[in-house]
Amino acid sequence: MVTESNINIDDIVEKEIKDNLDFNNPKSFFLFAGAGSGKTRTLTNVLDFIKDEHNDRLKLNNQKIAVITYTNAACDEIKSRIDYNPLFNVSTIHSFTWDLIKHFTIDIKKWLTSKLKVDIIDLEDKQSRSRGINKTSIDRAKKIESKTKRLLVLKDIQEFVYSPNGDNISKDSLNHSEVIELGAFFLNNKELMQYILVRKYPILLIDESQDTNKSLMESFFTVQKQHKDYFTLGIIGDMMQRIYLDGKEKLEDDIPTDWLTPKKQLNHRSPKRIVKLINKIREEGDKQQQKPRSDKGEGFARLFVVQIPCSDKKVIEKSIAEKMVSITDDKKWYGEDSEVKTLTLEHHMAARRMGFDDLFLPLYNTNKIKQGALDGTLSGISFFTNTILPLFNAWENEDKFEIARIVKEKSPIISRDMLKRSKEQSKLIEKANKAVSKLFSLWDDNIPTLLDILKYIANSRLFVIPDSLIPIANRTQEELLIIEKAESQEGEEDKDDVIEAWDKALSATFDQVALYQKYVTDEANFGTHQGVKGREFERVMVILDDSEARGNLFNYEKLLGVKGHTASDIRRMEEGRETSLDKTLRLLYVTCSRAKESLAIVAYTAQPELFARNIVDMKWFVKEEIEFIK
Numbered sequence: 170m171v172t173e174s175n176i177n178i179d180d181i182v183e184k185e186i187k188d189n190l191d192f193n194n195p196k197s198f199f200l201f202a203g204a205g206s207g208k209t210r211t212l213t214n215v216l217d218f219i220k221d222e223h224n225d226r227l228k229l230n231n232q233k234i235a236v237i238t239y240t241n242a243a244c245d246e247i248k249s250r251i252d253y254n255p256l257f258n259v260s261t262i263h264s265f266t267w268d269l270i271k272h273f274t275i276d277i278k279k280w281l282t283s284k285l286k287v288d289i290i291d292l293e294d295k296q297s298r299s300r301g302i303n304k305t306s307i308d309r310a311k312k313i314e315s316k317t318k319r320l321l322v323l324k325d326i327q328e329f330v331y332s333p334n335g336d337n338i339s340k341d342s343l344n345h346s347e348v349i350e351l352g353a354f355f356l357n358n359k360e361l362m363q364y365i366l367v368r369k370y371p372i373l374l375i376d377e378s379q380d381t382n383k384s385l386m387e388s389f390f391t392v393q394k395q396h397k398d399y400f401t402l403g404i405i406g407d408m409m410q411r412i413y414l415d416g417k418e419k420l421e422d423d424i425p426t427d428w429l430t431p432k433k434q435l436n437h438r439s440p441k442r443i444v445k446l447i448n449k450i451r452e453e454g455d456k457q458q459q460k461p462r463s464d465k466g467e468g469f470a471r472l473f474v475v476q477i478p479c480s481d482k483k484v485i486e487k488s489i490a491e492k493m494v495s496i497t498d499d500k501k502w503y504g505e506d507s508e509v510k511t512l513t514l515e516h517h518m519a520a521r522r523m524g525f526d527d528l529f530l531p532l533y534n535t536n537k538i539k540q541g542a543l544d545g546t547l548s549g550i551s552f553f554t555n556t557i558l559p560l561f562n563a564w565e566n567e568d569k570f571e572i573a574r575i576v577k578e579k580s581p582i583i584s585r586d587m588l589k590r591s592k593e594q595s596k597l598i599e600k601a602n603k604a605v606s607k608l609f610s611l612w613d614d615n616i617p618t619l620l621d622i623l624k625y626i627a628n629s630r631l632f633v634i635p636d637s638l639i640p641i642a643n644r645t646q647e648e649l650l651i652i653e654k655a656e657s658q659e660g661e662e663d664k665d666d667v668i669e670a671w672d673k674a675l676s677a678t679f680d681q682v683a684l685y686q687k688y689v690t691d692e693a694n695f696g697t698h699q700g701v702k703g704r705e706f707e708r709v710m711v712i713l714d715d716s717e718a719r720g721n722l723f724n725y726e727k728l729l730g731v732k733g734h735t736a737s738d739i740r741r742m743e744e745g746r747e748t749s750l751d752k753t754l755r756l757l758y759v760t761c762s763r764a765k766e767s768l769a770i771v772a773y774t775a776q777p778e779l780f781a782r783n784i785v786d787m788k789w790f791v792k793e794e795i796e797f798i799k
């Protein structure tokens with residue numbers, strides 16, 4: 170039987186968007202499109218169309234089209250696909266927002282002054298109620314001191330600085346969350362800022378909108394509402410792939426009725442069997458369904474249910490990969506030349522398996538800094554990944570030039586200011602060099618802990634310590650003694666979560682920094698939903714393992730009915746709020762939908778029979794596709 174080709178059924182979606190890109194009668198849109206539906210291709214096709222049709226008009230008006238994407242890699246990809254045409258400003262949300270606000274020095278100062286004052290009043294209030302001198306009160310005093318210092322130097326700042334990919338720890342710099350908060354605040358409250366945005370960019374397109382910061386998304390909605398006659402907001406995304414914590418929940422519910430809401434139906438990435446599975450997974454969520462391309466093969470999806478407790482999981486997973494060779498007849502599943510992407514839904518598990526759990530888990534388990542720990546933007550972490558790690562690598566490689574470059578760029582000992590003021594520059598350089606040599610003497614006997622390194626840097630002033638680590642770095646011997654004595658009397662409610670988390674994380678040895686870095690930059694063979702955003706792989710192994718996941722954010726056994734709901738799940742469901750089941754389902758969707766050829770799901774469970782029976786009842790798999798491993 171010859172099936173009719175369906176590969177062009179989504180052409181109409183692009184046509185609808187293009188037809189409505191009318192500068193005299195703009196129409197904003199939200200493009201609904203599932204995994205592998207070619208969102209990036211649609212985006213670049215739309216940009217090509219704008220270039221062909223509206224180039225002259227835009228140039229004449231000195232206007233550009235803004236495109237916001239999630240990562241630097243995604244920016245580079247889009248820029249290269251549109252031949253780096255300057256008509257388009259393609260950037261990440263952080264650099265886009267910074268470009269928008271950076272010249273508003275006076276307003277930034279005002280905002281920051283009031284924020285710091287509120288923070289200080291709050292800290293002082295807490296301090297006045299603290300019970301005696303203990304660790305929290307000592308740390309809090311240091312925080313008050315550092316915020317007060319920042320408040321004092323604010324008035325002398327001529328211009329703020331910010332680097333979307335850097336540490337941002339100099340006196341005049343803003344940090345990542347401040348830039349985002351400022352952007353949202355200005356867009357909501359300053360007509361001039363709204364005007365600048367819509368005047369400069371009559372069209373703003375946002376890719377991966379489901380994970381774009383909630384407050385900023387809301388402020389873009391506000392701008393669109395107030396300037397709908399000459400501004401188009403185009404939102405591209407897939408709500409089922411929302412995996413970051415600060416994205417906007419139920420974004421689709423806020424789409425105004427006068428927007429276009431085109432829907433893509435095809436999945437260009439995965440073969441028929443995998444599209445069928447991800448459709449089934451999605452039935453439990455927003456119920457949107459996709460069609461596979463008519464020219465795609467059947468592909469493979471298999472489920473391996475492993476009874477726990479079990480022997481070495483790595484060995485089990487290897488034997489499963491070997492089984493996949495005979496199931497798929499694809500040798501790349503196993504052996505030296507294997508190319509399999511193993512994905513876990515959970516970071517606890519990845520951290521433990523890769524060996525950076527001491528550093529990562531305390532930070533990741535702390536709500537306020539979870540996001541920064543995940544994406545590596547937390548200033549305390551980037552201090553180690555962006556400064557100490559490169560310096561250490563240069564030291565190991567005996568690369569004197571690189572060491573000198575890093576020190577010149579980052580050390581306050583030989584800052585431009587210091588060198589200018591000094592009569593004996595060579596002495597300063599010698600001091601910096603000595604500080605570096607002494608730093609590396611910490612490695613003489615053992616790998617030092619991060620705390621050893623931090624303390625040394627604070628004493629030698631070799632680099633600037635980020636604010637969040639100052640209370641710990643500057644603790645005196647005397648204070649440490651008081652802390653030790655007072656520890657047992659201190660109530661949990663008094664403690665500062667973030668400092669507590671850092672206290673634990675800093676006890677990790679330095680080798681964990683490189684492992685962590687490898688993981689967040691997705692250089693490891695072992696990935697998570699996070700690192701695989703927008704990516705695709707021929708062979709994918711997805712690991713479901715609640716025992717290693719530990720956190721209560723995700724739970725497959727609950728999702729698959731092996732375990733019951735907790736009272737809090739039920740309450741949240743009744744209130745229409747998100748539960749761990751929603752998150753688990755979305756992560757499962759993201760990971761399974763990365764596969765281009767074949768997919769093996771490995772599920773560790775104490776109740777294999779029940780797990781398999783439920784999954785068959787839900788029609789995710791048929792019995793013949795399931796194998797039990799004892």
Ligand SMILES: Nc1ncnc2c1ncn2[C@@H]1O[C@H](COP(=O)(O)OP(=O)(O)OP(=O)(O)O)[C@@H](O)[C@H]1O
Nearest residue numbers: 203204205206207208209210407437438702703704
């Ligand atoms: N119109 C098309 N014709 C042929 N192949 C396509 C088409 N659109 C996309 N593809 C291919 O399908 C795959 C998925 O596309 P892409 O990564 O852009 O999807 P996506 O919607 O961004 O997916 P996800 O949201 O899952 O990351 C890619 O390999 C891409 O080259």
